[in-house]
Amino acid sequence: MDVTAEQLTLEGVPAPRARRRSRTSGVELAASLPVARVCIDLPPQHLDRAFEYAVPAALAEDALPGTRVKVRFGGQDVDGWLLERVAEAEHDGALAPLRRVVSAEQVLTPEVARVARAVADRWAGTLADVLRLAVPPRHARVEAEPVADDEQVPPPRTDATAWADYRGGPAFVQHVTGGGAPRAVWTALPGPAGRRWTDAVAQAVAACVLGGRGALVVVPDHRDVERVLAALEAAGVPRWTPGVRGGAVRLTAEDGPSPRYRAFLAAARGRADVVVGTRGAALAPVRDLGLAVCWDDGDSLHAEPRAPYPHVREVLALRSELQGAALLVGAHGRTVEAQALVAAGWAHDVSADRPQLRARVPRVQALTSVELAREGPAAAARLPTPAWRAIRDRLADGPVLVQVPRAGYVPAVACGRCRASARCRACHGPLGLHRGDGTPTCGWCGRMATDWRCEECGGATLRSVRVGSERTAEELGRAFPGVPVVVSGARAAAGVVAEVRDRPAVVVATPGAEPWVPGGYAAAVLLDAAVATAGSALGLLPEALRRWLTAAALVRSGPDGGVVLLVGDAEQRASQALVRWDPVGLAVRELDERAALGLPPAVRVASVTGPRDAVDAVLARIEVPGQDVLGPVVVRQDDAGAFEPDVRAVVRVPRAAAAALASAVAASMAVRSARREGGSVRAQLDPTDLT
Structure with a gap:
């Protein structure tokens, strides 16, 4: 009699789960952990999950978590990231084997994979989209470069002098040095060499490295990257070079595929302690991350334009929580989102008291129509007499900055007779001029209006409605003959100028393109203030104040003769916040109003x-x-x-x-x-x- 043994179970208790074995056809599997869970690099959102594949024995040594692999999916070979290897599969059927391991380099660390998953969930995106932002394209020649640790970078110096004027600043640095994870929102002040924002960031990073942990600094553009790296060198954290363990790497897309991937691998392999970069560096694989810094979080360059559209500030906040790292969100201004972190008690405020502030900021004056009433008809001029006089007087002491909110020559024109907006006949887009003797061109379709006539009155003459940086520079060049005029901007002939020398010059720049001056500008004139606060966009006033403060912070302090003039009838709250140098007050008020109206970030x-x-x-x-x-x-x-x-x-x-x-x-x-x-x-x- 054939008796088959049967495992009895109690009623109501589930039966033991049958062991699932990975099955493939004709492929010898890895002896240990034969199942790989892979994130495939495909955009459809319903594919946002890990897929299981069998690990062939021939690939067992190279198919490690974090490596790039090729798998079969939907009848074609697709790229993927190997997330983990497990002993048993959840899939009941046969598993397809991994096609090949693209590279044995483990480019996706477990910490970054966990943060990437959190970012995808936070912004309703897919893990593949986030990993595409986190891991740069592979460069095989860079991976093949020999790796050798010839010497260890000496530890940095202990210094926190740049934090002495801030309430809570020295305590923050001390906490970071001791291995803590404080979170701070920092309102930075302008200052001389050694006390600028770059010096404060470098000292905080040096304190983190001195405590035996890594650091990550994310700034808006490559010019800020170079400034931070120079400050780090002064603080005892040199630039990383091949064959050296320790130092800081530059991670930006502008550097090109090879340097970018080399810097990425230096961080992933733990050979560089510090990563300094732009938006894409927010997910850099820093070993034992101890400090994450986001500078100027209100800059639009920190907002990722590709899905799932994460923001650097929020990404670093997630990393701070998940990896137990300190967080520093700093700027000359204060965004409403950063103030919300302080209001919720999630982060601490680090700012200066009024005596320290008055000693370090320039003197600010708002030239509104009320202040200019005594000038008579000259008050309507785009560059009123007090502003012209300030430029003339301060040029003897150094360069003067003129900030213009619009780029180009004359971005918009109107009929000279009836003043109706000049529109393109083909697409009804606005017409503008690229130079004084040029032909009006449509800003939408690019067509030239050679025979334009006004549809309202039939007039053929044009007048300027909006004046750009190029026209402003031309006018200032005629007003101050013999004085060099420098134009800085993305659309300028010379592009964005990184730095100008300490000598008399008029520097005309659009917001965000202001060149750095080693000794600071003698004065700054912020033109067309009403343009910056005109509109209905959410966050309009804090953004206008941020742009003004960014330019004003480049000017020498009031005791050293620095002066800033805001020209135009801007919104009163923003202009008064600039005069008082009180970005926190504006952010607090804006946050309260949004909470009452049910607007983000409330x-x-x-x-x-x-x-x-x-x-x-x-x-x-x-x-x-x-x-x-x-x-x-x-x-x-x-x-x-x-x-x-x-x-x-x-x-x-x-x-x-x-x-x-x-x-x-x-x-x-x-x-x-x-x-x-x-x-x-x-x-x-x-x-x-x-x-």
Whole structure:
């Protein structure tokens, strides 16, 4: 009699799970951990999960977590990242084997993989999209370069003099040195060499390295990267070079594929202690991260324009929590989002008292129509007499900065007779001039209006409506003959100028393109102030103040004769905040108003943009307790009616439901992807361009 043994179970207790074995056809599997979980590099949102593959014995030594691999998916070979290897598969069927290991280099560290997953969840994106931002393209020749540790960089010096004028500054540095994880929002002051923001950042980083941990500094552009690296060298943290263990690497996309990948590998292999870079460096693989620094978090360059659209400040905040690292968010101004971290008690405020502030900032004066009333008709001039006089007087002591909010020559023109806006006949876009004797050109389609006539009155003459940096430089050159005029800007002939010398010159720059002066500008004139505060965008006033403060911080202190003139009738709260040098006060008021009105960051929002039917379908699947749907409203329209206008809807929820909103948006977009619903839809959490 054949008796088969049977394992009895108690009623209500689940039976033991049957052991699942990885099965493949004709492939010998790895003896240990034969199952690999892979993130495939494909954009569809419904594929945002780890897929299981068998690890062939021939690839067992190279197929390690963090390596790049090739796998078979959907009938084709696709790229992927090997996330982990496990002993058993969750999939019941046979597993396809890994095709090959692209490189044995472990470019994705476990810490970065965990942060990348958190970033994808926070912004309702996919892990593949985040890893595409975190890991630069492979450069095989760089990987093959010999690795040798010939010498160890000596420890940096202990110095916190640049933090002496800030409440809580020395304590923050001391806490970082001791291995702590303090979080601070820092309002930086201008100052002489040795006490600038770059020196303070370098001293905080040196303290972190002295404590035996790594540091990460993210700044808006490559000019700031060079300034921080120079300050780090002065603080005892030299630039990393091959064959040396320790130092700081520069990680920017501007450097090109080879230098960028070399710097990335130096950080991933633990041979560089510090990474200094732009937006893409926020997910750099710093070993034993002890300090993350975000400088000028209000700069638009910190907002990633590619999906899932994360912001550097928030990414570093996530890393601070997940990796137990200190966080420093600093700027000359104060964003509302940074102030929200302080108001919630999540971060501490680090700023200077009024006596220290008055000793280090320039004297600021607002030249509004009220102050200029005694000038008579001259008060209407774009460069009023007091501003012209200040430039003339201060030129004897050094360069003078003139900030202009618009680039170009004359970006917009109007009819000289009736003053109606000059429009292109083809697309109705605004017409402008690239030079004084040029032909009006459309700013949208680029067509030249050679025979333009006003549609309202038939006039053929034009007058300027908006004056750009090029025209301003031309006018200042005539006003101050014999004085060099330097134009700095992305559209200028010389591009963005990094630095000018300490000698008399008029420097005309657009916001964010102001050159550095070793000894500071003798004066600064901020033109067209009303333009900076005109509009309805969320965060308009803090952004205008941030731009003004960034320029004013380059000017010498008031005791040294530095003066800043704000020309124009700007919004009163912003202009008074500049005169008092009080960005925190404006940020506090703005945060209170947003809390009362239910606007970010007091609430969490998600915007969905696309064709109306597609947006409606996405919104129908989003259900979050306490949600409030605003819209849809038209955001893009074709005057000729050639296509259906795009609409945008905003879903608003309380902060407590932030995670639920991100999850619901991601799930709805995944369903849309799986069903291949028509139209192009963009879903974005906490958009920076909300109006």
